[in-house]
Amino acid sequence: MQGHHPVSGGPAKGPQIPPVSYLKWYIPRLKEMRAHNLSFSGLQFPWDLDSIEDVWKDHRGPGIDDREMVSEMYGVPCENVHLCHGATQAINIAISAASRGGKVAVEMPSYGPLSQSARVLGLETIIVRRKPTDAAWIIDREEWSSILSQVDLLMICPQLNPVGWSYTEEDREWIIETCRKNDVRIISDEVYAAADKNWKPMFREGDNCITLSSLTKVHGLGVIRYGWIIASRDIITNAENTFHNMAGMMSSPVIRIAEHVRDRLHEPVELIEHYREMNLPVLQDTLNRVGIKWNPPPYGVFGAFRVPGIDTMQMIDTIGKQHGLLAVPGCMFDSGLDDWLRVGWSIDPESFAEAASVLETVLRTALDIP
Ligand SMILES: Cc1ncc(COP(=O)(O)O)c(C=O)c1O
Numbered sequence: 001m002q003g004h005h006p007v008s009g010g011p012a013k014g015p016q017i018p019p020v021s022y023l024k025w026y027i028p029r030l031k032e033m034r035a036h037n038l039s040f041s042g043l044q045f046p047w048d049l050d051s052i053e054d055v056w057k058d059h060r061g062p063g064i065d066d067r068e069m070v071s072e073m074y075g076v077p078c079e080n081v082h083l084c085h086g087a088t089q090a091i092n093i094a095i096s097a098a099s100r101g102g103k104v105a106v107e108m109p110s111y112g113p114l115s116q117s118a119r120v121l122g123l124e125t126i127i128v129r130r131k132p133t134d135a136a137w138i139i140d141r142e143e144w145s146s147i148l149s150q151v152d153l154l155m156i157c158p159q160l161n162p163v164g165w166s167y168t169e170e171d172r173e174w175i176i177e178t179c180r181k182n183d184v185r186i187i188s189d190e191v192y193a194a195a196d197k198n199w200k201p202m203f204r205e206g207d208n209c210i211t212l213s214s215l216t217k218v219h220g221l222g223v224i225r226y227g228w229i230i231a232s233r234d235i236i237t238n239a240e241n242t243f244h245n246m247a248g249m250m251s252s253p254v255i256r257i258a259e260h261v262r263d264r265l266h267e268p269v270e271l272i273e274h275y276r277e278m279n280l281p282v283l284q285d286t287l288n289r290v291g292i293k294w295n296p297p298p299y300g301v302f303g304a305f306r307v308p309g310i311d312t313m314q315m316i317d318t319i320g321k322q323h324g325l326l327a328v329p330g331c332m333f334d335s336g337l338d339d340w341l342r343v344g345w346s347i348d349p350e351s352f353a354e355a356a357s358v359l360e361t362v363l364r365t366a367l368d369i370p
Contacts, residue, residue, distance in 0.1 A: 003021075003335055004022065004025060004331050004332050005109070005331060005334045006108065006110055006115045006116050008106060008115065008125040008127045009119060009124070009125065010119065011119055011121075011122040011123060011124060012116075012119040012120055013122075017119075017120055018112075018119065019112075020112035020113060021112065021332065022112055022328075022332035022333070023112070025313075025332060026039070026328065026332070029316075030326070032326075034320075034325060034326040035324035036324050036325045036326070036351075036354060036355035036359070037326045037355065038325065038326065038327040038344055038345070038347075038355050038356075038359060039326040039342075040301070040302070040344040040346050040347070041162075041192075041217060041302045041328075041344055042216055042217035042220060042301070042346065043217065043218060043219070043271065043272055043275075043346045044346050044347050045219065045220030045221075045268040047220065047261070049257065049260060049261065052257060054256075055252075055253045055256050055257065056252065056253055057252060058252050059252040059259075060252075066250060066255050067082070067083055067228075069258060070083065070228045070230070074201060074211075076203075079236065080231065080232070080233060080236055081228055081229070081230055082228065082229045082231075082236050082240055082243065083226070083227070083228050084227050084228065084250070085225040085247065085254065086216060086222070086226070086227040087189060087191045087212055087213055087214035087227045088113045088227075090212035090214065090227040090229050091114055091117050091155075091187070091189060091212065092113075092117050092120075092121065093229060093239050093242045093247075094187045094210050094212050094231070095117055095118050095121050095153065095155075095187065096238070096239075096242040097229075097231070097236075097238035097239040098153060098187060098210055098231070098235050099121070099123060099152070099185075100152050101123070101152075102123075102151055102152030103123065103125070103126055103150055103151040103152070103153075104118040104125045104126070104152075104153040104154070105126055105127075105144075105148060105153070105154045106125045106126070106127055106128070107127075107128055107129070107130060107154070107155060107156045107160075108127050108128070108129050108333070109129075109130070109160065109163075109330075109333035109334035109337060110161065110333060110334070111157060114157055115127070115155060118153070123153075126150065126151060128143060128148075128154075130167075134293070134295055135295050136165040136166065136167060136168045136171075137165055138168060139174075141174060148179060148182050151184060152183065152184055152185065153185050153186075154179055154184050154185070154187070155189070156175075156186060156187070156188050156189070157190075158188060158193065158202070159190070159192035159193055159299070161192075161333060162302070162304040162333050162337070162342035163303060163304045163342075164192070164296075164297035164300045164301075165297040166196065166297075176202075176205045179208060179209075180206060180208065184208065185208045185209070185210065185235075186202055186208060186209045186210065187210045187212065188201075188203075188209065188210065188212070189212055190212065191213050191217045191218075192217050192218065192300050193218075194213070194218040194269060195217075195269065195272050195299045196298075196299035203231055207235075209231075210229060210230070210235060211230045212227065212228065212229045213228060214227035214228070215227075217301075218268060218269060218272065219268045219269075220346075221257075221258075221261070224253075224254050224258065225251075225254055226254050226255075226258045272300070272346070275301065275346055275348075275352075276296075276301075276345070278352070279345035279347075279352040279356075280345060282349075282352060282353055283296070283356055286356045286357070287305065290360060290363045290364060290367060290369055291367075291369070292305055292307065301344050301345055302342055302344040303342070304330060304340050304341060304342040304343070305341060305343075306339050306340050307339050307341055307363060307366065307367065308339060309339060310366045310367065311338055311339065312327075312330060312331070312339060312340060312341040313332075315341075315362065315366045316328075316341075319362045319365050320362050323358050323361060325355065325358045325359060325362050327341050327359070328341070329341060329342075
C-alpha cells in the first residue's frame, strides 16, 4: 500500500492527482471532536468578532486598496502584494506566477499541497529532504546541489511541518546563494513565521524569492481564508493574471472580517508566548517521564518527536481514540516518519495539562511502560 505522505512525480491530471492523505485522515477525526486535542498546528484563538455590519456587501470603492493591511504588516508597497484565499491557494497562484516551465524541487517532509500542487499545474517535481537532528533539521548539501541544478523552482516551508524548527542560519544562507547561482526561484510558505520575532521573510533575499502566508496559523483565522503573496512586481503581475483566471475576485466578507480584526492581530502572537510559557514545561515533563528526549523549537505552537518503534498512526487510531486523544502521526508528512508524532500546544493551559496527562497514558500503553 502507498504511504500517507505526499508524493513526487510528473504532471498529474484526473485520477493521477495525488490525494492530500493528511487531510483525508485528519478531517474525519477532527469532526469526532475528541476530548483531548493536541492536533492543531495553528493557534486556537478565542476570537469574538461580534457582528459586522453589511459583511456580505461589496467592499470595493474609490481609494480603497485591499492590500494595505498586508503591505503595512511587511513594510512593502501594495504593488508587491497579492491577496488570495488562504496559503493553500497562494501556493497554487505563486507556482503559476513564478514557474518558467522547468522541474520543481519540493522540500520534504511537507504539508501535501506545498509539495504536490506543482504536479496538478502540469509540472514535474523532485524531492529534496531536510533530515532529522535533535534540534534544527539540516539539509544534505550534495543532494540539494545536484537537484537545484536541474530545476527552476524550489518549494520550501522554513518552519518545517511537522517539527516546527527552521533552517540553521548556515543552511538558509547556502540555499539562498545556491538558488541565486542556479537561477532558481524560491517559493517560501511562511504560514508559521509570524511566531518567530526574528524571522526575515524570504522575499527580502532578492527578486527570485517569494513569500506566502495567511491568517490561518499564527492568527487563528483559518476559516476566513485570507492569504497573500509577496514578490517582485513582475511576479505579482503574473499572480494577478493567474488569480483573475482561476479565482476572479476576493470575497468581500473575507476582506471585511480581516479589516475588522486588523488592529488586534498582535493579540494572538502574544497569546502564543503565553501558551509556550505555560504548556511547554508540562509537555517536556510528560515526555521525560516516558523516556522521550525532545528539544522544543524556539518559536511556534507545535513540535514533533519520535516514539521509538511505535506506529503512531495505529497508536492514535486505537489507544488514542479509546482515550479521546488526537495528535498527528509523522507518516502524514514523509516516508520514514512512521514513529514520529506531532503535538501542538496552542490550547488553554488547563485543557493542555489534561490532554498531556492523557498523552502520557497513551504513550505508556503503547511503549509498555508500567
Ligand atoms: C505549511 C502549511 N502551509 C499552508 C497550510 C494551510 O494554510 P491555509 O489554511 O492558509 O490554506 C498549512 C496547514 O496545515 C501548512 O502546514
